[in-house]
Amino acid sequence: MTSEFDLIARYFTRPTPHATLGVGDDAALLRVSPGMELAISTDMLVSGTHFLPDTDPRKLGWKTLAVNISDLAAMGAQPRWATLALALPDADEAWLAAFADGFFKCADCYGVELVGGDTTRGPLSLSVTILGEVPQQQALRRDAARAGDDIWVSGTLGGAALGLAALQKRAALEETDLTHCLRALETPQPRVALGLALRGIAHAAIDISDGLLADLGHILERSGGGAEIYFAELPRPATVDAVLATAWGRHCLLAGGDDYELCFTAEPGQRAAIAALSQSLPLPLPLTRIGSIVAALGLRVLDAQGQPMAIEETGYDHFA
Amino acid sequence: MTSEFDLIARYFTRPTPHATLGVGDDAALLRVSPGMELAISTDMLVSGTHFLPDTDPRKLGWKTLAVNISDLAAMGAQPRWATLALALPDADEAWLAAFADGFFKCADCYGVELVGGDTTRGPLSLSVTILGEVPQQQALRRDAARAGDDIWVSGTLGGAALGLAALQKRAALEETDLTHCLRALETPQPRVALGLALRGIAHAAIDISDGLLADLGHILERSGGGAEIYFAELPRPATVDAVLATAWGRHCLLAGGDDYELCFTAEPGQRAAIAALSQSLPLPLPLTRIGSIVAALGLRVLDAQGQPMAIEETGYDHFA
DSSP: OOOHHHHHHHHHOOOOTTSSBOTTSSSEEEOOOTTEEEEEEEEEEEBTTTBOTTOOHHHHHHHHHHHHHHHHHTTTOEEEEEEEEEEESSOOHHHHHHHHHHHHHHHHHHTOEEEEEEEEESSSEEEEEEEEEEETTOOOOGGGOOTTOEEEEESOSSHHHHHHHHHTTSOOOOHHHHHHHHHHHHSOOOOHHHHHHHTTTOSOEEEOSSOHHHHHHHHHHHHOSEEEEEGGGOOOOHHHHHTTTSHHHHHHHHHOOOOOOEEEEEOGGGHHHHHHHHHHSSSOOOEEEEEEEESSSEEEEEOTTSOBOOOOOOOOOTTO | OOOHHHHHHHHHOOOOTTSSBOTTSSSEEEOOOTTEEEEEEEEEEEBTTTBOTTOOHHHHHHHHHHHHHHHHHTTTOEEEEEEEEEEESSOOHHHHHHHHHHHHHHHHHHTOEEEEEEEEESSSEEEEEEEEEEETTOOOOGGGOOTTOEEEEESOSSHHHHHHHHHTTSOOOOHHHHHHHHHHHHSOOOOHHHHHHHTTTOSOEEEOSSOHHHHHHHHHHHHOSEEEEEGGGOOOOHHHHHHTTSHHHHHHHHHOOOOOOEEEEEOGGGHHHHHHHHHHSSSOOOEEEEEEEESSSEEEEEOTTSOBOOOOOOOOOTTO
């Protein structure tokens, strides 16, 4: 039977030119560049909670790393290294090979090296710790929003939630819409280039993993103040427009998780710079102004007439 | 119902004076001291695989962090920061409070700050990433053993394996022996001070988590060469002496996991320095010379007459 050490050697050991020492010792050794801070974040994904048990392992491998990279994107940090802890019910080599393939595809795409980890037996769960570098005092922190800031989001919202609904047969989508939404759900593209470009332009930033209202709420908790959101401005895939009349279409937009777009705030004086940025990124990315940070506490969603809408949505919470 | 964010705030948010930014943003921000390398290691502990489901959560909290700190001790690194990803079947606050208490007791004892993590619903499992600092090029690596080196171990071996056997009613122990063995099993003391003191003295080092033969085998794999172990010299709790006639007493000594002592190699010229070290550590710790690194491949255990013993033991492997 294949051993734990064979599995690590076979599927999870790749060259790590930017580490002093990679997989295979008690610890990896890394050098953080002079003048840089280390940004570090940990996420755990559990089968049945974060992904469907029959999820394609290749897509799961991509997503497991991508959602962690997204946390660094939201800090304006350059992702560099990761560790992976993996509990598996059995040593299913075909599954592992596909998972590793997706994981390293994402790693290669974003310049991340896997420098350590742990493989053990247990109910399927995955924990990644991601490490990156950001120049000292330039990180995009949640506590840096100021009253008067514009609120922006990248890309479109609600696609991943719609994709999940389609997979679970709670929604029927046209084929092109389904493709878009499943891609958003299964192979999210963390906005690293945007995060790097926003250093010195944005004040606060967060990635949208729990839903717009919940994640914007985290910025408000840490920064103080409140926010007004213009519902009509929220960027949406065409599909959401069609189902917007329904309560759950609105729910996908405001509280759908798993989009991994960035929500950030910046002074109105930065509007031209941000518009230019949208076009100058390696892959053009829509950046949409969706509201303002205000001094008064609370988060209000305004309709096309500027009237507050009655909103029940909150973000996803694993124990609520 | 208590939310994920409340749980994190209540049980896992403590001051982090040595982090630029601790728990509560997309990522934590850390500064590695000039001239230092970052040492990083990840372990995952799964209920039923690594610990009994009814394990006292306070002891589990200690051990979860301690086994990770032990990896840094084996590198000669100073532990600094940790992240914790936690999957829980439900939000059992009494359990969490006790777990956090044990975790932070260990953290305080070893000067570690919890800077981030994730709390989610799922079968009970725990993943810690530990970070520490070690001066550039001074880490104790597995690949640094040389033919002619002495092989040393700290403390005693086999206690944790005996403790587990007693808990599982596979062995009966006298009360003082039971206390010693359960302490070894449940609240291991990672050998950080020893690891730091061995910089410049030891060549290779590893912590004994999978059993002496398996872990020494990892040094040989990475360093090349072989080893001879003098069975009679292996340091053992009095209890193991008593059961040594049995096959499984021997098994505990050679292949019992979970001891978290250090196994290291050093030139014979360092014997006096190592003997002095044993007494000068903050808490005196027996250091025992148990064998030699040799040029010929293979790992041989020699009896009191210098004859090779027939050994079947290997280390613990989750998929073997």
